[in-house]
Amino acid sequence: MNYKITVLPGDGIGPEVMGEGTEVLGQVAKLYGFTVELEHGIVGGASIDAHGKPLTDPVLNLAKQSDAVLLGAMGGPKWDGLDYSIRPERALLALRQELGLFANLRPVKLFAALASASTLKREVVEGTDLLVVRELTGGIYFGQPKGITTLPDGTERGVNTEVYTTPEIERIAHVAFQAAQKRRNKVTSVDKANVLEVTELWRKVVTRIHKNEAYAGIELEHILVDNCAMQLIRNPRQFDVLVTTNMFGDILSDEAAMLTGSIGMLPSASLGGKVGMYEPVHGSAPDITGQDKANPLATILSVAMMLRHSFDQVAAADRIEKAVEAVLNEGWRTADIQEPGCKLVGCKQMGQLVRDKIAQLG
Numbered sequence: 001m002n003y004k005i006t007v008l009p010g011d012g013i014g015p016e017v018m019g020e021g022t023e024v025l026g027q028v029a030k031l032y033g034f035t036v037e038l039e040h041g042i043v044g045g046a047s048i049d050a051h052g053k054p055l056t057d058p059v060l061n062l063a064k065q066s067d068a069v070l071l072g073a074m075g076g077p078k079w080d081g082l083d084y085s086i087r088p089e090r091a092l093l094a095l096r097q098e099l100g101l102f103a104n105l106r107p108v109k110l111f112a113a114l115a116s117a118s119t120l121k122r123e124v125v126e127g128t129d130l131l132v133v134r135e136l137t138g139g140i141y142f143g144q145p146k147g148i149t150t151l152p153d154g155t156e157r158g159v160n161t162e163v164y165t166t167p168e169i170e171r172i173a174h175v176a177f178q179a180a181q182k183r184r185n186k187v188t189s190v191d192k193a194n195v196l197e198v199t200e201l202w203r204k205v206v207t208r209i210h211k212n213e214a215y216a217g218i219e220l221e222h223i224l225v226d227n228c229a230m231q232l233i234r235n236p237r238q239f240d241v242l243v244t245t246n247m248f249g250d251i252l253s254d255e256a257a258m259l260t261g262s263i264g265m266l267p268s269a270s271l272g273g274k275v276g277m278y279e280p281v282h283g284s285a286p287d288i289t290g291q292d293k294a295n296p297l298a299t300i301l302s303v304a305m306m307l308r309h310s311f312d313q314v315a316a317a318d319r320i321e322k323a324v325e326a327v328l329n330e331g332w333r334t335a336d337i338q339e340p341g342c343k344l345v346g347c348k349q350m351g352q353l354v355r356d357k358i359a360q361l362g
């Protein structure tokens with residue numbers, strides 16, 4: 001098999017972590033007898049500098065014509081002053097929308113070796129293994145009307161609109177129930193149905209989809225977003241699959257990230273169309289860019305998600321995940337997950353350690 005993959009390293013630490021991710025990809029391709037054709041494109045701030053906009057048509061077309069997209073991170077202080085319409089992060093939103101990626105899957109699994117790297121107590125986080133399914137192309141980030149207008153008295157008024165339609169909720173609910181079937185058969189739907197009509201509809205539709213007989217074995221519970229934020233740090237083990245709106249998912253998945261010790265550990269998959277997109281959850285980390293301090297494991301684990309979800313190369317994905325776990329078990333750590341007595345390494349060495357372990361695991 002030959003897979004055509006669009007590689008978009010982006011800004012900040014994006015190129016550093018992507019370098020390690022693609023090295024791992026090349027290695028497992030050889031080991032498992034498939035080939036990968038990597039086509040690099042520039043996006044985000046780098047594209048603004050080169051072309052005046054964060055996503056160009058040739059890069060978008062490249063992505064559309066590939067089998068999957070691997071993305072680093074976008075943005076940084078250099079471009080913070082730009083108008084929202086051409087900010088680096090716009091490229092991310094445009095890619096999601098153009099590729100029809102309405103479902104964002106963010107697994108939050110605590111590696112046992114990192115139980116004490118979390119800011120929360122070991123007994124709270126140990127055993128955490130949940131999946132956040134976030135709606136990605138609707139809700140308040142896209143709803144109209146939006147914008148800032150000047151009122152007659154000279155003051156300004158800012159507005160965004162939270163909007164969901166029945167089909168948008170139905171399709172993300174199916175993704176969540178199907179994901180739960182491969183896990184522990186429990187879905188928690190997160191809303192603010194006590195205040196927001198739009199999420200009253202969300203709750204109604206999710207409840208109806210759950211009645212589908214294919215989902216008979218799945219437990220469904222509803223939780224208000226404020227309570228969910230609290231429960232995530234009180235008792236995260238109660239959750240299996242969390243399904244929620246674009247904005248609530250954005251916030252809750254970063255909160256959940258801290259259960260694992262560092263945002264530098266978390267991969268993600270965006271699915272829904274023909275082409276899946278895989279990226280670490282973290283941003284461009286301008287504070288550590290160019291210092292070989294970035295944790296490449298979220299990107300390496302995103303490569304594993306791509307192999308599993310887009311290419312069904314399950315054995316290769318398993319081997320990467322096992323190698324990451326083994327390296328952590330031996331005490332190797334990047335700065336973001338360091339703890340007393342650990343063996344501190346940089347981005348490049350962490351990537352090399354994972355590749356050495358992949359080779360040994362054979």
Ligand SMILES: NC(=O)c1ccc[n+]([C@@H]2O[C@H](COP(=O)([O-])OP(=O)(O)OC[C@H]3O[C@@H](n4cnc5c(N)ncnc54)[C@H](O)[C@@H]3O)[C@@H](O)[C@H]2O)c1
Pocket residue numbers: 013017072073074075076077089092263264265279280281282283284285286287288293294295296298336
């Ligand atoms: N998907 C994306 O491209 C994406 C996501 C979030 C933020 N951003 C953008 O990234 C820029 C910086 O945002 P931010 O600082 O809020 O979030 P961030 O995720 O870049 O960084 C938050 C903190 O986590 C640390 N961190 C992040 N990734 C790490 C890694 N792999 N290894 C070690 N430490 C890591 C950073 O050093 C920083 O202290 C902004 O321009 C923001 O808009 C992009």
